Amino acid sequence: MQTVKKFYYDVVICGGGPSGCAAAIAAGRSGKRAILLELRESLGGLCTNGYITGLAGVVEGIGKEWLERLDAEGHAVMKPHLPTAEPEYGKQMLEEMVLQSGTRILYGTHVVDCIKEDNKIKSVIAYTKSGKIEVEGKVFIDATGDADLALAADVPLESGNAEFCGLNQSVTMGFRLAYVNLKEYNEANAAWRKHPDFDPNDPKKRSLIVYKEHIAYQEGRLHEILSPGNIVYPMPSQDQTCMDVTLDATHTFDCHNTDVEDLTRQIVDQHRKVIWFHNFLKNDVPGFENSVLEAYAPMNGVRDSRHIIGEYLFKDTDLGAAMKFEDGIYQHTEFYDTHVPTPGFHTAHRHIHANEPVENAICRPTQDAEDYMYTPLVRPLAWEVRTDPRKYCEIPFRSLIAKGVDNLMATGRCMSAEYHAIGSIRVIGPSMGMGQAAGYGASLFIDQKLNAVRDLDGRLVRQMMIDNGVDLNNPPGGYWKTIREFEGEVVVSAGDMCEIRNSKGQTPPR
Numbered sequence: 001m002q003t004v005k006k007f008y009y010d011v012v013i014c015g016g017g018p019s020g021c022a023a024a025i026a027a028g029r030s031g032k033r034a035i036l037l038e039l040r041e042s043l044g045g046l047c048t049n050g051y052i053t054g055l056a057g058v059v060e061g062i063g064k065e066w067l068e069r070l071d072a073e074g075h076a077v078m079k080p081h082l083p084t085a086e087p088e089y090g091k092q093m094l095e096e097m098v099l100q101s102g103t104r105i106l107y108g109t110h111v112v113d114c115i116k117e118d119n120k121i122k123s124v125i126a127y128t129k130s131g132k133i134e135v136e137g138k139v140f141i142d143a144t145g146d147a148d149l150a151l152a153a154d155v156p157l158e159s160g161n162a163e164f165c166g167l168n169q170s171v172t173m174g175f176r177l178a179y180v181n182l183k184e185y186n187e188a189n190a191a192w193r194k195h196p197d198f199d200p201n202d203p204k205k206r207s208l209i210v211y212k213e214h215i216a217y218q219e220g221r222l223h224e225i226l227s228p229g230n231i232v233y234p235m236p237s238q239d240q241t242c243m244d245v246t247l248d249a250t251h252t253f254d255c256h257n258t259d260v261e262d263l264t265r266q267i268v269d270q271h272r273k274v275i276w277f278h279n280f281l282k283n284d285v286p287g288f289e290n291s292v293l294e295a296y297a298p299m300n301g302v303r304d305s306r307h308i309i310g311e312y313l314f315k316d317t318d319l320g321a322a323m324k325f326e327d328g329i330y331q332h333t334e335f336y337d338t339h340v341p342t343p344g345f346h347t348a349h350r351h352i353h354a355n356e357p358v359e360n361a362i363c364r365p366t367q368d369a370e371d372y373m374y375t376p377l378v379r380p381l382a383w384e385v386r387t388d389p390r391k392y393c394e395i396p397f398r399s400l401i402a403k404g405v406d407n408l409m410a411t412g413r414c415m416s417a418e419y420h421a422i423g424s425i426r427v428i429g430p431s432m433g434m435g436q437a438a439g440y441g442a443s444l445f446i447d448q449k450l451n452a453v454r455d456l457d458g459r460l461v462r463q464m465m466i467d468n469g470v471d472l473n474n475p476p477g478g479y480w481k482t483i484r485e486f487e488g489e490v491v492v493s494a495g496d497m498c499e500i501r502n503s504k505g506q507t508p509p510r
């Protein structure tokens, strides 16, 4: 096929998810000629098109600005933890911010290949309705989530891990329900916590939905436990008795997340599981009786796939050990969140296994029988390691720089990290923070006329984040400050997370 159009830009960003958008805005605001190439017809990736509407992690910088601008127009729910963005308005607001930064957007643009000269990418090749196009640039940012550009550029990549024989994390498609009585649901949840059967230390009894799911399963009304833990994300609404919510709940296992046939199997499986789960909610859970399935997410819920091997490979243990780096560009606070690739009672790890305790982390000896269910393919090592919610680690800028190619960075869920580290730092707060840093890194690379991004002093990128209002010199604020200051002990909860509880069993407000 002949190339029908050619474009020339300084910074070329592939993928307009939360990470790519933050990169595009940062590069544009730094005065660079930048272009954002997006496969779909709107921005926000999984955060909008995947109905993953709750932003985890520390939300600072461009991510915070996006939320605040949405909130000012009534399209966000500003909870202390997991604030929620309404996806349709969220898409439009991202579009506005990218265009206001001066960065150009091309929609319906599928990046499939690149042309390299020596160790540099000269241009990317994309398929569009116009036909084949070529976009030349000085520096490239892969924010496709699946490292599509890095694959084309022959960067070393990894997908899945040894422990699970190369399987990716389980897949969950988001969905949106209308006519939910969230007030009734919240009241039922509160009443459940006072019910004699409620047990915060029993994974089957700690949440109302999970408890009811087990009853429906025992009574033969559900073929399987579809959602052993889930969060209902409220959409902004004046009327809590009749409103929209988004959920991501059902899991498909044994996934290969860049195999077209397997992706099709996952999507078909998710479509029917969402219907099963919605029927269960309607029949069994107060507040959902009149709910209507409004939409499946238009984007499949892939948690992880290919990611680059970069100048620094962020380690699973870096998280637990609360590692700090001179070129740290993001403060990360969340727990291990690897969704188990293989079917079993548990779906989510909240810890990793190590040979020995990890400093700064919450560690305890492996509890063999139960733990074996988390990793059915191998026996876990001797120590369970959890992140301490009062501490944080930093993501180094070097983990965004692709090995072997001089002018390529990868951000968001395709950055350079080990499997369980990706499981945690893939979430939206860090994805946007990394994207912003990549945008600044691209700008500095051009200004300093460097030969390779690896020659850039990452401390300058860190400083640029600070100069733009991201306070990396002090521990994270907001919810994370509240939990640091909450008087209580760190306990391993039934959900296998570390949470802080005071002597009355209370946890900080979320």
Ligand SMILES: Cc1cc2nc3c(=O)[nH]c(=O)nc-3n(C[C@H](O)[C@H](O)[C@H](O)COP(=O)(O)OP(=O)(O)OC[C@H]3O[C@@H](n4cnc5c(N)ncnc54)[C@H](O)[C@@H]3O)c2cc1C
Binding pocket: 014, 015, 016, 017, 018, 019, 020, 037, 038, 039, 040, 043, 044, 045, 046, 047, 050, 052, 054, 055, 056, 057, 109, 110, 111, 112, 143, 144, 145, 146, 148, 149, 171, 172, 173, 174, 248, 300, 301, 302, 303, 411, 412, 413, 414, 426, 427, 428, 429, 431
């Ligand atoms: C079920 C599920 C639940 C989750 N829960 C949460 C949560 O509660 N809170 C939270 O913060 N995070 C959560 N996450 C994680 C979070 O949504 C993602 O990890 C995050 O959106 C990653 O951002 P990204 O920009 O790296 O990638 P993505 O959001 O995947 O965006 C990638 C973008 O690139 C585009 N693209 C892909 N390939 C190409 C190509 N070849 N050419 C051009 N464009 C391309 C895509 O269309 C998309 O717009 C969840 C994820 C899943 C799947």
